[in-house]
Every structure is written in structure tokens, then in C-alpha cells.
Amino acid sequence: MSTRDEDIGASVMPPDLLAGRDLALEARALCLEYSERRALDAVNLQVPRRQVTALIGPSGCGKSSLLRCFNRLNDEIAGCRVSGEVRVLGLDAYAPATALPELRRRVGMVFQKPNPFPQSVADNVAFGLRLAGLRSRLEIDDRVEAALRAAGLWDEVRDRLDDSALRLSAGQQQRLVIARALAVEPEVLLMDEPASMLDPISTLRFEELVVALRERYSVLLVTHNMQQAARVADYTAFMQGGRLLEFDATDRIFTNPRLRGTEDYITGRMRETRG
Amino acid sequence: MGRTVQYHRAALRRHDPGLWLAAGLVGLSLLALAAILSVLAQQALQAFAPTPVAQLRWRGDGGEQQLLAAVVTQDAHALVVRGSEWQRRGAEYRRIARADLRQIDWPADARSLRLRDGREIYLRGDSAAQAPDGSRLAAAEIVEDVASNRLGRTEATGLMLRRAWDFVSGAAQGGGVFPALVGTVVLVLLMSVLVMPLGVLLALWLHEYAGSGRGARILRAAMANLAGVPAVIYGLFGLVLFVNDIGGGLDALLQSATPRWGGGGLLWSALTLALLTLPVVVIATEEGLARVPASLRHGALALGATRAEMLWRVVLPVARPALLTALILAVARAAGEVAPLMLVGAVKYAPALPLDGEFPYLHLSRQFMHLGQSVYDLALAGGDVPRDMAQAHAAALLLLVVVVGLNAAAIVARNRLRERARELAV
Amino acid sequence: MDRLHLGQHISQQFNSELAALTRQVLAMGGLVEAQLATALEALAARDLRQVAHVVAREDEVNAAELEIDARCTQILARRQPAASDLRLVLAVVRMVANLERIGDEAERIARIVEKLGNAELPEHYTFKLAQMGSLVRDQLRGTLDTFARMDETRALERLRRDREVDVLYKELTRLLVDLMQRESDRVPAALEMLWGARALERIGDRCKNICEQVIYLVRGKDVRHTGLSRSAAPLPELKQ
Ligand SMILES: Nc1ncnc2c1ncn2[C@@H]1O[C@H](COP(=O)(O)OP(=O)(O)OP(=O)(O)O)[C@@H](O)[C@H]1O
Ligand SMILES: [Mg+2]
Numbered sequence: 001m002s003t004r005d006e007d008i009g010a011s012v013m014p015p016d017l018l019a020g021r022d023l024a025l026e027a028r029a030l031c032l033e034y035s036e037r038r039a040l041d042a043v044n045l046q047v048p049r050r051q052v053t054a055l056i057g058p059s060g061c062g063k064s065s066l067l068r069c070f071n072r073l074n075d076e077i078a079g080c081r082v083s084g085e086v087r088v089l090g091l092d093a094y095a096p097a098t099a100l101p102e103l104r105r106r107v108g109m110v111f112q113k114p115n116p117f118p119q120s121v122a123d124n125v126a127f128g129l130r131l132a133g134l135r136s137r138l139e140i141d142d143r144v145e146a147a148l149r150a151a152g153l154w155d156e157v158r159d160r161l162d163d164s165a166l167r168l169s170a171g172q173q174q175r176l177v178i179a180r181a182l183a184v185e186p187e188v189l190l191m192d193e194p195a196s197m198l199d200p201i202s203t204l205r206f207e208e209l210v211v212a213l214r215e216r217y218s219v220l221l222v223t224h225n226m227q228q229a230a231r232v233a234d235y236t237a238f239m240q241g242g243r244l245l246e247f248d249a250t251d252r253i254f255t256n257p258r259l260r261g262t263e264d265y266i267t268g269r270m271r272e273t274r275g
Numbered sequence: 276m277g278r279t280v281q282y283h284r285a286a287l288r289r290h291d292p293g294l295w296l297a298a299g300l301v302g303l304s305l306l307a308l309a310a311i312l313s314v315l316a317q318q319a320l321q322a323f324a325p326t327p328v329a330q331l332r333w334r335g336d337g338g339e340q341q342l343l344a345a346v347v348t349q350d351a352h353a354l355v356v357r358g359s360e361w362q363r364r365g366a367e368y369r370r371i372a373r374a375d376l377r378q379i380d381w382p383a384d385a386r387s388l389r390l391r392d393g394r395e396i397y398l399r400g401d402s403a404a405q406a407p408d409g410s411r412l413a414a415a416e417i418v419e420d421v422a423s424n425r426l427g428r429t430e431a432t433g434l435m436l437r438r439a440w441d442f443v444s445g446a447a448q449g450g451g452v453f454p455a456l457v458g459t460v461v462l463v464l465l466m467s468v469l470v471m472p473l474g475v476l477l478a479l480w481l482h483e484y485a486g487s488g489r490g491a492r493i494l495r496a497a498m499a500n501l502a503g504v505p506a507v508i509y510g511l512f513g514l515v516l517f518v519n520d521i522g523g524g525l526d527a528l529l530q531s532a533t534p535r536w537g538g539g540g541l542l543w544s545a546l547t548l549a550l551l552t553l554p555v556v557v558i559a560t561e562e563g564l565a566r567v568p569a570s571l572r573h574g575a576l577a578l579g580a581t582r583a584e585m586l587w588r589v590v591l592p593v594a595r596p597a598l599l600t601a602l603i604l605a606v607a608r609a610a611g612e613v614a615p616l617m618l619v620g621a622v623k624y625a626p627a628l629p630l631d632g633e634f635p636y637l638h639l640s641r642q643f644m645h646l647g648q649s650v651y652d653l654a655l656a657g658g659d660v661p662r663d664m665a666q667a668h669a670a671a672l673l674l675l676v677v678v679v680g681l682n683a684a685a686i687v688a689r690n691r692l693r694e695r696a697r698e699l700a701v
Numbered sequence: 702m703d704r705l706h707l708g709q710h711i712s713q714q715f716n717s718e719l720a721a722l723t724r725q726v727l728a729m730g731g732l733v734e735a736q737l738a739t740a741l742e743a744l745a746a747r748d749l750r751q752v753a754h755v756v757a758r759e760d761e762v763n764a765a766e767l768e769i770d771a772r773c774t775q776i777l778a779r780r781q782p783a784a785s786d787l788r789l790v791l792a793v794v795r796m797v798a799n800l801e802r803i804g805d806e807a808e809r810i811a812r813i814v815e816k817l818g819n820a821e822l823p824e825h826y827t828f829k830l831a832q833m834g835s836l837v838r839d840q841l842r843g844t845l846d847t848f849a850r851m852d853e854t855r856a857l858e859r860l861r862r863d864r865e866v867d868v869l870y871k872e873l874t875r876l877l878v879d880l881m882q883r884e885s886d887r888v889p890a891a892l893e894m895l896w897g898a899r900a901l902e903r904i905g906d907r908c909k910n911i912c913e914q915v916i917y918l919v920r921g922k923d924v925r926h927t928g929l930s931r932s933a934a935p936l937p938e939l940k941q
Contacts, residue, residue: 073573078486105579115570117589118696127588128578177574184578227781254783256921266783269709 012044013247017235022049024188024218025070026087032065032242035079039065041242042084047188047235052210052219054233054250056226058265062242063222064112067190069093070220071107072100089187105132108186110194112222114173116165116180121157124165124176128184143183151179152205170197178206189213191221195228207232226266230254238262315672322665323438325431328385328397328423331356332378333371343397344369345387345423347661355661360394361406365659381424388412389419397423442669452670454628458621458643459677461630462545463610465637470549470605474556475591475598481557482564483586502554510615513547514539518619535640539620541629542639547619548612552605559604563597564590596696599689603682610678613647621645623652646674704851704919705785715780719789722772723848726793726800729765730845733804736762737841737904740811741834744897745827747814755811762804769797788921792914796848799907799914803841806900806907810834813897820890826876830894830901833869837901837908840866844908847915853936856915859908860930866905873898 025047032040039062047053055063068074069086072093086093088107105128116124125144126134134140144161148154153175157168165176174197181189195206210232213219223229229236229250236253238246238261246253246262257263264271283294326345331354333340344356344367351373358367388396388404396404396412404412421434445453477494485491522536522543529535567590575585591598613621622642629643630636653667707719736755743751773790776782782790840859847856877891877898909930916924920936 071577073577076569076573076576100576101579101581104577109577111570111574111577113570115568115574117571117574118593127575131578131580131584131588180574180578226783230783255787257784263784264706264709267786268711268715269706270711271706271709 012244013046017248018046018048021051023047023087024049024089025220026085027066027069028085028087030066030069030082030084030086032062032069032074032083033081034065034077039242040069043239043242043244045237045244045247047218047220049218050214050216051234052214052221052232053235053237054229055220055222055237055239056224056229056265057239059224061239063239064192066239066244067109067192067220067222070188070190071104071109072098073104073109075100101131105184106186107188107190108181108184110178110181110189110191112192112196114170114177114197116168116173116176118164118166120162121165121168121176122161125179125183127180132184144179147179147183148176150182150209151175152202152209153179171199171202174198175202175206178209186217188218188220191219193222193224195223195225203228226254238265240265312672312675315668315675318665318668319439319672320435320665322662322669323435323442325421325423325426325434326357326387327381328387329356330378330380330382330385330399331371331376334375334377339377342369343382343385343399345395345397357395357661359396359398361396361408364392364394365662368661383422383425385422385424387419387421387423388417389421390416391418439669442666443673452644452646452649452666452673454625455644455646455649455670456673456677457628457630458541458625459610459646459674460681461637462541462548462616462643462645463606463677463681465541465545466548466552466609467602467606469545470552470556471598471602473549474553474601474605475560477553478557478560478564479586482561483582483590498554498557502558506551506612507614507618509547509551510618513543513550513615513619517543517546538640539618539622539642540640541620541637541643544616544620544643547615548609551612551615552609555604555608556601559601560594560598563594563600566597567593593696596689596692599685599692603685603689606681606685607678610681611647611674613645613651616645617648617651621648623648646670646677650674705789707786707789715786718772718776718780719786722769722776722789722793725765725769725772726796727845727849729762729769729797729800730841730848732758732762732765733800733807734838734841734845736804736807737810737838740807741831741838743811743814744834745831747817747819749814752811752814755808759804759808762801766797766801770794785918785921788918792918796911796914799910803904803907806904809900810897813893816893817890820887822887822890822894823880826873826880826891826894829869829873829876830897833866833873833898833901836866836869837904840905840908844911844915847912851915851919853916853919856912856919857929857936860912860916863905863909863930866902870898870902870905 023046025045027043027045030040030043030045031038043062043066045066055066057063065074068077069082070088070093072086074080074082082094088103091098093103117127119127122141122144125147126140129140129143134143145154148157153172156172157163157176160167165173168176174194178191178194191210195203198206207228210219210221214234221229221233233250236248236250237244238253238257238259240261246257246259248258252258253262254266257266260271263269326347329344329346331342331344342356342358344358347355347357347368349355353373354371354376356369356371358369360367382399384400386398388398390396390412398404404417406412426434442451443453443456445451481491481494485494518537518539522538522540523534525536526534571589571593572585575589576582580588620642622644625642625644627638627641629638629641631638649670650667653663653670656663707723708716710716710719736758739751740755742748743755773794776786776790780786840862843855843859843862847853847859874895877895881888881891910925913924913929916922916936922936
């Protein structure tokens, strides 16, 4: 079903926007259905390597669904059918030979709702490390601390590493799951509204983190906060009604998007749309 | 706690109908339980209470007769008495109409002797026990010698408790129910050990791997139906499959001279019960698994966990209280089951306990005794109806206590887990 | 007039803020336009009363600039506008600065009347200057009109018509230089006229700047320093 048609996405994105860039993620003609209800419609998206790409769009437009295609978490949802091509770090994610644990270790995910395990704070962060076969206590402790520091949570939890993670506040939980994802050092990070519950300072810290992550990770960030997308993203993709409508450099999207739809969305306009 | 009580008081004052209804139903079920227990206890006490001894004179068939006997029951019309059992236990019961009764005395010097084999002999004064045929009782035969009519309240109670303890611990005349108690507990524990892994694995497979495929649907339907099959049918099944086929096959394989596995035994009984309780465990476990939020599963998978790792590290720990609920349901169902056991290994008298100090300590192929079987046997044995009936009640009470005890242990464990889970969930 | 759909925000408050902003800009434009007209009339009639009038109203122009700037700052801080909203605010800030300068130039033209006193100049010159004045007035009015209509094609036309002003300016300059070389006693008056012509030429340039902002505002394309006014290239495509 892969169509190497060069003008795929041409209408979505200026022709040589990503010329010469390595791609971390790529979706071609990606369609997704939840028991016959279409949630993604021929999505073409290219996420450049070691850059931050923001994914914006109204609620229910399919952002989370799209994200779940890149680590194949949609496989877990009964009745979910995916067609089209998904490439992760150059490999076909839906190829039969793809080892899912391996894929998911390389593609970390931070969920829309914080989902810490009912375990201690430290165990939460160490979860992925232990899965990866790390056994040395010392090394685990080090990496847990590093991840918590990176997520800006260390100072708040250093004395309560053995407390239940569920006792943390919502914002702390959100940073905890970020730390959990960072701890395994994936190559790509999928973040689904990771800062929705953070206070302004923590949000800024988080944004700093994302910008710093750019050095080593490729980040695809879903956000409903336009300013956040504008602040941290190199590229921004706009989705609506299951379609990816516009992809461009963030500067361009926020000063002069090509589509009325994008403009209406980011400037908060309402218009009778054809759906 | 205090706050809950306050809340309930306030709700009662507001005449909250839901609370009244709930309180009423809880009260009703507690009442039913109390009624069952008190009936059983009352009946059971008769087995251990010292019976007063009377000197009786009445008009019998062959003229006036007299007898020193224990009065077992009496009402407005008649007495039931038991004379000295020189011959055989349970042979000396006699019913005397009040109309025929001439005289009844309760001599203070009356004694009742209890013999090793459960017979009782009644005497007066310190005369030596001499049978009508002139033979004397050996001192070693006598296990209890009580001045029946002179017992104070505390002495009577002490005696009763001692007899009850003897009954339970096996020192009682006629063996007591200790082997049956051990058999029951060992059986239930073994059953739990067998059914839990199997049931949990099955539930995991059903819920996590099979999806809504045909195999899973069929298996689920099978489970639902199996839960409704009468227990005795499981016994038949166990007899055919485990005892005859597998056990027989094993014996043939091991070339043992006497049938060892090919007869009823502890393992086959436990397996039969495990089969019986499997649907309950599977259904309860599956329900527990279904309540583990998908977000946790996804979280684990997204970190690179395989399905098995996800289940082992996240899902099962979260579902632990549900597993214990499954265990509780299984124990509750299994501990009270008698009918199938009679077919696959429970016996009236077993020569040895299934659990002892002899290697390999747990003897899986041995036949065993079971409290349920004891109740059944005692109630239907018919040799010494009043005493056996009372003992049947005592055994039944004990069975109930065991079931409640096992359940309570599991419930305490579950609540502790829940508490932990709640702590984690705060 | 709402080619930018400024009235379609979900926030009604924002809609009215933006509407008020454009209204204020147009009001300031009207004020500046009136200043220029009065100044030109004063020059034609050597009317010192009208000069005083222009000088007096200059403060109003400055006040309008400050107020509009403050409003823009507020919108930036509180609404964090993006895309066309952002461009509107930026364009307004720049346009207002240009309008204020046009106001300054108008004042300068008015003040020439004071400097000239009753020095006479040949009819021919004053006529040329008046011609240039009315051309620039027309440019200013037309420019403000393109903003009011958010009409970037008209803005481009206006932008290109600035050349006519430049031609007139060069012509007048040449004439005045000639005059100064021939009749040295007329140099002070000729110089004043030269300043007047220069001011008008400046106003023309400012109008050009404003037209560029209208194009930026509507098309999102910054056409400053692109030589657009000298080429005949069409505008970039409008979004779907
Ligand atoms: N598990 C599911 N089963 C069925 N439909 C689903 C499921 N998940 C999402 N959908 C539907 O698919 C569409 C896209 O959902 P998705 O969660 O991807 O939206 P989203 O862009 O992430 O929205 P939000 O910004 O609110 O998170 C929605 O219409 C939603 O109802
Ligand atoms: Mg979402």
C-alpha cells in the first residue's frame, strides 16, 4: 500500500521544507479506523530527526491516535485498524518482523493523562531500566536521579522516592511519567500534552527541557497550548478532522499559515466549516 | 471509623431508606448465621455435656424393673435413658413412659465411667465395676470416672470443654474428628494451590491473549456453564478421569503391586475440587483483570515491556485483591463440598493422616477423612443415634468454623492488600 | 471590510478590541489627512490662522499615536495574537509611526507660511507645488482607504503611483535650483519652497510604507526593500 508518490504531502508542506533532513518518523497515506469509524484519513507526516515538531489541532482530530501509530500502541486497542505506511527511524514499523518491545524502547511515549504505576516513585522511573535488563542498583539509582532531575522533579521527590507515585500531585505525576520515559533514553519521544497540568514555571522548565532534548532526541509534541508550540517547536503540523492539513516551519505557521483553517485555529476564530 | 459511624447515625436520623434497607439485610443475614450456629452449637453440646444418672423404678413388661441409667432426654410423656453399656456402645437405650414410672432418684453417689471405646458404665458408691457376667473392667480401660450428679457448674463446664477438645484433637473415644479436620484443611489448601495458578493462567489467557476469538468465546461459555454443574458430577468425572484412567495408568506405569494411585486419594480429590472451583476462579480473576486500567497497560508496553512483562509487573500486582477474592470464593465453595469427595478419596476411617512427619510429609495418594464425610457418616450411621447425631452436629459446627476461618484468613489478607492498594492510590 | 475575518474570533471581546483598534487607526488617519489638507490650504492662501490651527492639532496626532501604541502593547501582552492578528498589530504599530511622521511633515509645511512672510514667488512655482500637494493628498487618502478596505491590490497600485510624486518632486527641485541660480535675492523663499516639496515627497514615501504594511497585513508577505514599487510583479498568492 506504499505509494512513493513524490507529491504526497506536497499540498500539506512546502516542497523543499525538509530537504536534506533525516527523518525520525514518517507516515504515508496513513489511515486509521476505530471499528469502522475513521479517525485518521490519509495522513502524510514527516518528523525530522533531532528537531521538535509540534502537532496541533482541535480536540478529537486524531492527534493521540496518530501518535499511537508510531509506537504501534494502537495494536492494543480492539477494533483499531491501521493502513498505510509508518516508518520509524527508517524502518517500517508495521512490518511483520518488527519487534514491538524493541520499537517501543526506541520510541518513548508520554501519555495525555499521567499514568504512573501504583508503585514507588523510584520504581516507576526504574521500570523501563529494569525491563531493559539493568540490574546494578547503583546504576539504576544514578539513572533514576538523572531522569528525575531532567524532568525537574528531583528536588520535590528526593526525600520520598519510596512513597507511592500515586500520592504525587497531578503536575508531579506528569513530570514523573516524563522522567520514566526519559530514563530509558529513547531516540524518539512522543509526547501527548505533557505539560497540561503544570504551573507556568514548571511549564517553562519543561519547555527548556524539550529544547534541550533536541540535541539528542527527536520530539513529536502534541499540545493545545499554541504559545507552547510556538515557543519550543521547530516545525508545526496542524490537524483537523483526522487529516493533516498543514505542515510548516513553526515561524511560518504562527505568522502566516497557508491555510485559512490553520489560521482560524491558531488565532481562535470560528467559521462554518465543511467538517 | 468514628466518622463512618457518625455518618451512618446521621443517615439513619435522616431516614435514608437505602441505609435502612442495607442495615436490615445485613442484620437478617447475621441473624441467619447466628441461628445456624446456635442450633448447631446447642445440638453439639449434647455430645459433650455430662448426662445426669438416675436410679429408676418402673413397671415394665415383665413386672417391676429398676435400673441405674443416664437420662438422655425427657419430656412430658416419656424419658429416654441409657443403661450401662456392658456389651456394646449404643445398645442400652430404653424409652420409659411417664405413666409407667414409679420412682426416679438422682443419687449423689452415682458415677459414670467412660471407657476407651466410648462405652459408658454407671455405678453407685465406690463399688468396683463388675459386669453382669462377673467380669471386671481393667483400670486401663477407664478413661473417665465422674460423679455425675455431684458436678458443680464449673466442673461440668470443664468436663464439657475437655470432651469437646478430645473430640476435636482426636483423643476422644472412637477417634474424634481430628483426622477429618486435618484432611479438610489439607485438602482445601492443596486445592487452592492447584486451582489458583491454573485459574489465573486461564483467566490471563482468556482476557489478555484470546481476545474475542472463537476459542475464547467457547471457553467462556463453558466456564459459565461449568459453574452450574452439580458437584457430584464432578465427583463422577474425577473418579473416571483421575482415579481410573490417570491413576490406573500411573499404577500400570510404575508396575506397583497394590493399587496406589488407582484408588481414591488426596491428590485426586484436590484436583476434582480444583476443577469444581476453576470457573469461579477464572470468572472472578477475569473480572479483576478487566478492572486494571488500560492506561497502566499502555504505560508498561510503551516502555518496551513484552506482554508477559506487562502482565507480571503491572497488571497482576494491581489485580491482586481480585485474585484473593477468587481464592475466597473458591475456598468457600470447596470447603463445604462432600458429595464428589466420597467418590474420589474421602473415607470414613483412614489409617493414616495425609500429612505427617514421615517423608515426603504430604502423602498425595493416601485416602483421607473429611469433616463433611464425618457429618454424613455420623448422621446416618445409626448405631447410637442420640450420641452420633450430637457428634454430627459438633462435626458440622467444626466444619463451619473451618470454612469461616479459611475465608476470614483470605479476607483479612485481601483487605490488607486493599489497604495497601488504597494507600498507593491516595 | 472584514477581509481578515477580524470579527470571527470566538472571543467577542477580542473582536471588539481589534475593531476598536482599526477604528482608531482610521480616525488618526483622518486627522492626519485633515492636517495635511489644512496645511496645504494655509500655504496656498498664506493664512496664518490655519497655520496656528495645524500647529495646535499636532498634539492630537501625537496623542493618538501613543494611545494606539498602548493598545497594541496591551493586545500583545494579553492576547498573544498569532498569524493575521499578529500581523495586524505589527502593521498598525508601524503604520501609526508613519502617520505620526506624516503629521510632522504637515506641520512643517504649515510652518513654511510663517517663514515665507510675504515674499512673492512666480505663479508657475506655486502652481507646481500645489499640484504636488494635491497628488500627495490623494495618495494619503487612497492609502488610508486601502487599509480601511484591507485591499492589497489597491495598495500595490498606490505603492506604484508614488513614482508620480517623485517625478513631480524632481521637476520642482530642478526648477527651484534654476531659480536660485538666476535670482539670488529669491533664494530664501525658493529654499522654503524646496523644503515644502521635500516634505511632500516624504509624505509620499510614508504612504508607500503604509501600503507595504497593508500588503503585509493581508498577504503575510513583507514587501519592504523588495523593489516591488519599481517592478510590475504580481502579488504572492492569497491563501485558500
Ligand atoms: N479507543 C478508541 N475507540 C474508539 N474511538 C476512539 C478511540 N480513541 C479515539 N477515538 C476516536 O478517534 C477520534 C480521534 O481521537 P484522538 O484521541 O486521537 O483525538 P485527539 O486529537 O488526541 O483529541 P484530544 O486533543 O482531545 O486529545 C475521536 O473522534 C475519538 O472519539
Ligand atoms: Mg489526545
